[in-house]
Amino acid sequence: MNVHWRQRLTHEGASSIRLDLASGLxxxxxxxxxxxxxxxxxxxxxxxxxxxxxxxxxxxxxxxRVVGLPTLLQGLAREGEIQGIGAPCEVRGIRIEMAPYxxxxxxxxxxGMQKARSALKDPFRAARxxxxxxxxxxxxxxxxxxxxxxxxxxxxxxxxxxxxxxGSFLEEYARRWSGADLVIVGCDYGHEATVEExxxxxxxxxxxxxxxxxxxxxxxxxxxxxxxxxADRLTARGVPVAVLASGxxxxxx
Numbered sequence: 001m002n003v004h005w006r007q008r009l010t011h012e013g014a015s016s017i018r019l020d021l022a023s024g025l026x027x028x029x030x031x032x033x034x035x036x037x038x039x040x041x042x043x044x045x046x047x048x049x050x051x052x053x054x055x056x057x058x059x060x061x062x063x064x065r066v067v068g069l070p071t072l073l074q075g076l077a078r079e080g081e082i083q084g085i086g087a088p089c090e091v092r093g094i095r096i097e098m099a100p101y102x103x104x105x106x107x108x109x110x111x112g113m114q115k116a117r118s119a120l121k122d123p124f125r126a127a128r129x130x131x132x133x134x135x136x137x138x139x140x141x142x143x144x145x146x147x148x149x150x151x152x153x154x155x156x157x158x159x160x161x162x163x164x165x166x167g168s169f170l171e172e173y174a175r176r177w178s179g180a181d182l183v184i185v186g187c188d189y190g191h192e193a194t195v196e197e198x199x200x201x202x203x204x205x206x207x208x209x210x211x212x213x214x215x216x217x218x219x220x221x222x223x224x225x226x227x228x229x230x231a232d233r234l235t236a237r238g239v240p241v242a243v244l245a246s247g248x249x250x251x252x253x
Contacts (some may be wrong), residue, residue, distance in 0.1 A: 004150065005022060005251040005252060005253055006021070006022050006150065006152075006252055006253060007019065007021055007152070007182075007251075007252045008018065008249055008250065008251045008252070009103075009182070009184075009208065009244060009249060009250045009252075010022045010248075010249040011210060011211065011245060011246050011247060011248055011249070012028075012031065012032055012033070012247075013032050013043075013215055013246050013247065014030070014032055014049040014050070014052075014212075014215045014216055014246075015028040015029070015030040015044070015047070015049060015050050015152070015186070015205065015212045015216075016028070016029065016030050016031050016032045016033075016050075016053070016181065017030070017048075017156070017184065017210060017212075017215075017244075018031075019146075021147065021148065021149075021150065023150070024038075025040065025041045025092060025093075025094070025148075025149070026038065026039050026040065027041075027042065027094065027146065028040070028041050028042070028053075028120050028145070029042050029043075029044060029156060030042075030043060030044055030045070030049070030051070031052075031053035031054065032049065032052050032053050033053045033056075034054070034056045034057035034060065034062065034064070035053055035054065035057060035064050035066075035110045037065075038092075040065075040067070040069045040092055040094055040096075040118050041053075041054060041064060041065065041066045041118070042066075042068065042096065042098075042156075043065065043066055043067070043068040043072055043073075044068075044098075044141055044142050044143075044156065044158050045072075045103075045139065045140075045141040045142070045146060045232055046072050046075070046136045046137055046138065046139040047136075047216075048248050049138070049215075049216055051072075051076065054066055054076065054082075055076070055079065058076060058079050058080035058081065058082055059079065059080060059108075060139050061081075062078070063082060063083055063087065064083065064123050065083040065084060065091075065186050066082060066083065066084055066085065067085045067087055067089060067091060067096050067098075067142065067158040067204070068073075068084065068085075068086070068087070068098070068139075068142070069086070069087070069098060069100055069139050069142050070084075070086045071137065071138060071139040072137055072139035073085075073203035073204075074114070074137065074139015075136070075138065075139065075173055076137055078137070080173045083154045084127075087144075087224045088131065090196050093144065093148075093149040094144055094146055094147065094148055094149065094187070095147035095232075096144065096145075097144065097145040098143050098144050098145075099142060099143050099173065100139075100140035101140065101141060101142065101143060101158075101165065101169060102139050102140070102162045102164070102165060102166065102169075103140065103159065103162075104159060104162045104164065104188050104191065105164050107146060113164075117205050123138060140162070141158055142158065143156060143157050143158050143161065143177075144156040144158075144172065145153070145177050145180070152181040152182070153179075153181050153182075154180055154181065154182045154183075154184070154242060155163065155177050155182070155183045155202060155204065157182040157183065157184060157185040157186070157199075158185075158186055158212065159186045159187075159212060159213065160173075160203070161185055161187070161189055161191065161194050161195045161198050161199060162191040162194055163190070163193070163194045164189050165194070167183070168242040170198050170201065171201075174198070174201035174202050174203075177202065178201075178202055178207075179202075180202065180204045180205070181204070181205045181206070182204060182206055182208055182252075183199070183202045183204030183206070183207050183208065184208045184210050184244075185199050185207065185208070185209060185210065185212075186209075186210055186211070186212030187212075187225050187227060187230060188213050188225070189213065189217060189222070189223055189225050192225060192230055193208075193227070195230060196230055196233060196234060199234070199236070199239075200239050204240075205240065206241070206242060206252075207234065207238050207239055207240060207241040207242070208241075208242050208243075208244050208250065209226075209227045209230060209231055209241060209242070209243050209244065210243075210244040211225075211227060211243075211244065213225070213247065214247050225227050227245070
């Protein structure tokens with residue numbers, strides 16, 4: 001069967017994003033399901049949902065090949081055998097660069113109240129998540145840049161565009177990683193204005209607003225971000241943008 005597309009992005013739930021290339025190569029960011037051998041797997045943080053697929057593979061006795069920050073890979077290696085590859089590196093012809101960033105601060109009064117309400121609604125779930133968190137290997141989240149064999153580039157900004165992020169960090173990487181063909185960005189709740197302001201700095205040919213936080217927040221009964229209004233406002237400013245919702249996909253010719 002003929003393939004009439006070059007690349008396809010698929011949102012597999014939570015923060016799991018899959019990139020398929022027409023050549024057969026497949027990149028999986030934070031897979032929910034255990035990865036298979038040909039996949040190029042990249043972990044961008046230590047959240048339970050983001051490492052779920054890799055952790056399941058490790059505990060089942062598999063030895064998945066995973067790219068990530070050294071601290072995260074070292075922590076996962078304590079749970080079982082893993083073929084950890086620190087970035088920068090090249091895997092199956094894909095050049096992978098990563099950089100850690102400071103995550104969103106959850107000490108704000110509003111966010112604290114939201115989490116308290118969620119815990120009161122389901123204290124067993126809250127206790128289970130705290131236990132899972134305590135078992136996770138320590139690591140900062142990361143942004144990622146891919147240089148693909150077909151000559152295109154992809155930048156995954158994760159949740160780095162938030163109100164408490166250092167301006168110098170955003171300016172540095174907006175300069176170093178500008179002009180990618182695809183720029184994926186997540187928007188955490190309450191940080192819409194920062195995403196709208198700083199995402200265009202990266203000057204991507206297409207900005208992909210991906211719902212990286214909604215599934216988890218909805219499962220906890222917490223409010224979520226509506227991405228479509230953000231996309232509409234950016235489009236009105238002349239920014240080429242698409243929304244990638246959970247369970248949806250985008251194809252590129």
